[in-house]
Amino acid sequence: MELERRRQALSDALQRVGQGDAAALKDVYDRTSAKLFGVCLRILGEPSESEDVLQEVYVTVWRRAGGFDPARASPITWLAAIARNRSIDRARAAHPERYRPIEQGLAVADAAPSAQVNLENEEDRQRLAHCLGGLDEPQQSAIKSAFLDGCTYEALAREAGVPLGTMKSWIRRALLKLRVCLER
Amino acid sequence: MTDQGPDISGSKGPGEDEVDLAAAEYVLGLTEGDARSIARERASADPAFAARIDAWEQRFSPLTGDVGEVTPPDTVWERIAGSIIAPSNVVALPNRPRWMNSLTVWRATAALSTLAAACLAIVLILPTKPSAPHAQQIATLTAPDGRPLYVATLDPAQNAVTVIPVGQVAASGRSPELWIIPAGGRPRPIGLLRVVSAKLPATAAVLSDSRVRAILAVSLEPRGGSTTGAPTGPVIAAGTLRPL
Structure with missing residues (x-):
């Protein structure tokens, strides 16, 4: 191949x-x-x-x-x-x-x-897209933005207009959910 | 692979989740300053943590496919080639009384002769045949940060190498010495450089070294030049000879 x-x-x-x-x-x-x-x-x-x-x-x-x-x-x-x-x-x-x-x-x-x-790998790509798709929209784009643009928690919180603590717990929960989905 | 609990966060214990999240936060670049350096230090000391980082890198890796490609300018490769011939720590030279390990530099230099051939074939698309015995050659000798420091021309008809300084060199009391390094061979001394341009004799051995993709390099030596016949000081500039 x-x-x-x-x-x-x-x-x-x-x-x-x-x-x-x-x-x-x-x-x-x-x-x-x-x-x-x-x-x-x-x-x-x-x-x-x-x-x-x-x-x-x-x-x-x-x-x-x-x-x-x-x-x-x-x-x-x-x-x-x-x-x-x-x-x-x-x-x-x-x-x-x-x-x-x-x-x-x-x-x-x-x-x-x-x-x-x-x-x-196309399969990996599809699986990640599927699992990211299972997250709520703000978490999904925050995770992508962190990985691709190098944004910090603080920057993401400012961007989304939410307190820092809120952004942290959103993302941490989303990461654990993502891990479960990807390991399935 | 994990025995799944009813909790959405999966089956790993809360302590373990914390550790895994720290790895994910590092991979995503979510944390700054201390948290970032702590994660990095932990990764170098703790293989299990490093493995968690690898796992997250692998999970997010497909996102890299979303990043568009942009061809960098050719100068980037030229600077990389310059850096690997003379490792960047030579730049910190003024504070360093003695070069730490010049052997490393010369090993890298030897490796670079292969590289020079590769550059030639791929980037410059110049003829790879040995230069004609009487052809003039030129080299731009650049510092590890890419700044050109000298331009050297080799003229076999005159048996001479002319070296013109084009950048500031902080010799700090030492003598810059010019060397020729034939592909796969050892450095051979040519002569000492001065602040103004220098015309140095090119011996038959130097001319013979220059036939195939040779590198010119400048090292800083004790006043009067290296007494061992081999470079002892740091390499401050290097460049490949090319047909003029």
Whole structure:
């Protein structure tokens, strides 16, 4: 299957990066940089900052690929987690007051549909969509917004116009419900 | 897999749910400051907690499919290549009396010769054949943060390498020394650089090293240059030679 083959190729390349093969890093970059740049832009909004973070992401991949375990995580999940965490850390350090990514980032990042790597498993995608669909609307969009835009509890509460404590308990309850649904 | 209780929150005990929620909050980036660093430290010390984080990452991973792709500018890759040849901690050099582990740098450099070949084939679409023996070559030597520090030209007809400084170098009393690193080979000294441009002799060995995808690199050495014949100080700039 095409998806399986591409996922395997990326996983193999990551493992070669773990052995210090710099050409394999270029391979990983070519396969994933557009997606990861989209992830950074969506959280940070600002292109030059996103470029800095994207650079950090692949340097981190170069250093940490030895710890990538294909049995524990799919390669794109592992890479996207690095991109998201780096972007969130940068956003929090640079703009602690900011609570929404600037519009530009949203517009840019959503412009192109996935063409480079669609490495997500379709079954997993459908199951997550189904389970998220089972949550109430404010919780559903809050969880998506946290994951994709890097919003904090505080930002989400402000956005929804509810007290912080309310947002926290909404989301925590929704997460437990989601877990039950996904494990079913 | 879990023995389900009637409660909507599932069967895991309240304590366990707390731990699992902390992992999910970290993955979603819901918490800030201390809570975020505490979760990170816990993940590095507690494999069970790290596994919970992995599980949440995997659960939410399909959402990444909603993020549109944006091709980054080519300069990003060039900066990545620059960073892995000279790890970013060399930037903190002025506070560091001695380079910690220059061996790492040179190992990375060796790996980069493979990378240089890859860049060439994929990004630059330049000929991969060895340069003609008399062809001039040029390299932009950049710092780990991507700033260009020197531009070097190698002219086999004149047996010379000319190096022009284009950025500020904080040598702090040490001598910047230029090296050539052939693909898969060891660094060979070319000469010391000055604040103004320098024209250094290119020996037959240097010319031979330069034939196939060589890298030029500058390290900071004790006054007068390395006495061991190999770089001993931090790499402050590096770049690949390309046909002019």
